[in-house]
Amino acid sequence: METPPLPPRPAGSTEHRVLVLGTGGTIASEPTSEGYAPISEVTARDAFFKRIRQHPQLSDAPAEAFGAPVLAKRVGRDMKYPALRTPILDDKGNTVLYEILDLENHMDSSEMTPSDWNRIAELISEHWDAYEGFVVLSGTDTLAYTSSILTFLFAGAGKPVVVTGAQIPLREPRSDGWYNVLESLLVAGTLPYTGVSVVFCHQVLQGCRAVKASPDNLQAFETPSVPHWMRLNVKISPLDSLTRRSASRPPPLVKLEAFPTVLSCAIYPGITGSVLAAQIHSMPTCRAVIISAFGSGNLPVKEESGVLQALEAAVKREILVVVISGCYYPNIYPLYALGVRLLAIGVLPGGDLTHEAAFAKLIWLVSRKELSFKQKQDLFQTPIAGEMTVNLQ
Template identity: 60%
Template sequence: MASTNAENEPRRSICCIGTGGTIASEPTAGGLAPTRQDTFFRRIRSHPSLTSPAHFDSSSVSFSSPVHTVQVGKNVKYPKLITPELDDNGISVEYEILDLDRHLDSSEMTPSEWNIIAELVHQNWDNYDGFVILSGTDTLAYTAAILSFLFNKAGKPIIVTGAQIPLSRPRSDGWTNILDSLFVTGTLDFAGVGIVFNHQLLKGTRATKSSPNLFGAFTTPCVPPLINFNVKITYDTSAPLPKRSSNPLPPLLRLLTDPSVLSMHIYPGMTGSLLEAQIAAVPTCKAVIISAYGSGNLPINEHSGVLQSLKRMVEKEILVVVISQCGIPNVYPLYTQGRTLLSIGVLPGYDLMHEAAFAKLIWLVSRPELSFKERQELFETPIAGEMSK
């Protein structure tokens, strides 16, 4: 029988998937590292904002109390926890932490790990009302972006969060990031993939990591936050929040794990031979992101050889996308360079962030049923709110 809240309403159940990262790091002889041990769970179980002692069988539960885990394949599931009341209506949330068998520094995240996370969400979709992915911050925005495409229009919330300071250290921001994530997934009528960080809910396909130091580590330069969690909670009024629904879960897509999307930065002196050398070194390459100047400009004079190289890439049916190096990107073909690129089949990235461009391309090239032309057309079609045209 489902547990209930103060108003006798069913209490929502959330699955938190632990991948490691800063939030789960502990001091080691070599510095902070995302070690896999039950200390992380013990810290959460002992925190009064995340665990209500009223729901324990014993009032004597402490940090050192035993932890009874369940092995789920290679992963470990920790005991269910229940939050205190999270809003004025007396709503609380129950949640379970499912820890991956190997904790990662998020700089080690690859499409293989994304496949594991997506499969776990897929397997547990009917068992929970929402999901929280606990991640390191370096690739957190990439993870949110790829999950946005893999679970596009699914009817439940999937939140990705982490911390700038580990839970094991003083002044950790991880406590409030977890709390706000449980608030979003457990109390709000919200569906979709988002990032919760520093008292904001950000759209999963629009975010980028903008600071390794500030608690506000993530921004969405081209769109406002979906929600600001201040004394008064405020919402973006330009578009309604997607609501929970019974939309069917998209079929599970296995992402290619061989290197398939390359990223190249244009700089003064870049030549076509340099571009092609990188392509030649990766025979599994199916798409290339070119980070260009300003509104999508790059050298196209015959001496540089860049234009000829890009044309040969397209002829080999490699998706070539141009995005902007600017902090607030927007690629539009105002200048001769941009219009010339369009004429040879190079695709404009509009206001895509690099994270979303990478995620969208790997999502496209992992779909063998699509032709090259269909992939080109779908790239220029907004799929998960990732760009404006």
Template identity: 60%
Template sequence: MTRDKSLRRKCLCIGTGGTIASEVTRGGLAPTRTDLFFRRIRQHPSLTSPSEFTDSSVSFDSPVHTTLVGRNTLFPALITPDLDDEGRSVEYEILDLDRHMDSSEMTPSEWNTIASLVYENWDAYDGFVILSGTDTLAYTAAILSFLFHSAGKPIVVTGAQIPLSRPRSDGWTNLLDSLFVAGVLPYAGVGIVFNHQVLHGSRATKTSPNLFAAFTSPCVPALINLNVKITLDTALPLRSTTPPPPLIHLHSDPTVVAVHIYPGMTGSLLEAQVDAVPTCRAIILSAYGSGNLPLDEKNGMLVSLKRLVEREVLVVVISQCAIPNVYPLYAQGRTLLSIGVLPGYDLTHEAAFAKLIWLVSQPKLTFKEKQELFETPVVGEMSVDSGV
């Protein structure tokens, strides 16, 4: 039977390494840059349709003919079996970055690389899948949310708790679900696909290194639930012809400092951490409860915060709580507002970090404009009326 190619969308998978691509080495599991990852996928019946091979003798050990794209490696296109009752399938290519890494090594430089590849290939594909390690996966999804806000195609980020090379890997279903979301569903935007859910890319956080449900979005429900019955959020952004905004090159020097508030924290300790990073342009304070800080005159915190704002350092307060919510309801919060400290509302740490890097990487914005834009939801990353 001839398959209807008009029902087939094309996706680009960008491989960065991480657990999903890890192999057993002498030093333990590590993301190695070989073609083993592609070979495993090519042989998986849920990810590659046998009918698409012109040579039925293709095996795990069959040669893999790759193409160099700059310093990155492009593997041959694969086609999934039908992914729904209407016969939709997905053609996808895997583009491996020149360096596979543990995601704990991820920096803004790698985000620039990933974003540039998506931007350069925007017109050639219907959707994008970023294969990432889980440690910084939520950070990657958050920054891509800001870099590609309002764009009309899906960009999904996924990974695994167990590598494809090991038994019981969750990577198989995460990858299959990602191709289904990026290539079949009417969804557009940046999301995290994990454990049969699609989470808002700027709302998620990693909550477990052990559970297959490694990520949650504590303040909003999942966008899509991929159960026996697929349920979609009624406000789901839909595919469109809207192009991505002009690409912003993120500063690769450290620009955002994150400080966890603890008993005994003083203003001098805070300033010492900021002064140790000459390129710092923003600071995230993870505070108690609804954004409470030690502001007794003796500890000098209020004076230090005022001094930092006067130096045009963006100062943001978020909550240490698992379900965050910072709002200027109490007198202390209003005192902080009066000196230019910004409330983080229900932002996750990942989203606050990504939004600040995105803001400080835009030299045309004034300090005041950056402050105002921080308090404005850009990609649905926060609810500014959360204190009602």
């Protein structure tokens, strides 16, 4: 059976092509005996597509019965669904023609790994020339990690990559996923800006600055240190500083190390250097350590705690050691006396990096085998894609 053709494009409209990558998450979840969960079975995947196909804001085709056949085709390990087209989205006549490429393994995003990020990045790179923009559907728990790593992998590229999801599954009438998908298609397909972003609850957020702020609120994501890129209200309000689309191609794709390379440690009252050293030694493949410190980067430095000695020993083993703030509004002051001592032993200040961005940047750096340890240290302190502000005071 052949895929039915799309209805004629509305007269005077301009069509933009977008690829949507489905990874599972809440947006694609179905009820199970243990609660909602993303399901990899074909019937569940097809049901997700059927809901989108039926929605008048996401498809301009005549509504089909929910039980009508789904004519998907296998593409390698993944499933590609027939193209859909949005109705006209604005007064300029823009529409978006989009295809959903559903990844083989539907997952809760808490199961996301660097191998999954490699797969997502490979698919975007492979289809770069065929589409004007890309949307990644993700679970929300690690969505900000995904948007952060994609920011580094596609730094300077001239097309937008949008990451979105939902707090309520798409199968539910109150799902926030409907507008998140629609507005992601708008941003990826029709707006003149590039970069990796998070689209959620009528906001466009810088991908490497986003954090999940609430597991319950529909406005689930924020960028604590910087303004929103855009607010999708009655009028769309973009920042003047946004980068516009261009013909710039992505940099050579960095394949992320699949084994654990970045250790994250929180500083708490009474922690000792022996505890930190034990954590580092317990991960033989450790190449970087994030220290989430008090306030503006404070941690115990008395000789008897052994914390500075443990960090210095890690740096001598050419492990990148980074201190970030555990505060919601992060800000590290390397000019304070403690900061000077940390710099002296080779510990790097994280500035206003979020934990998600620090984690992603370190994975990106340690996966680059062509760089020396010193080059990795220098690049960590260099803004790559607006992920940090230097010389914070």
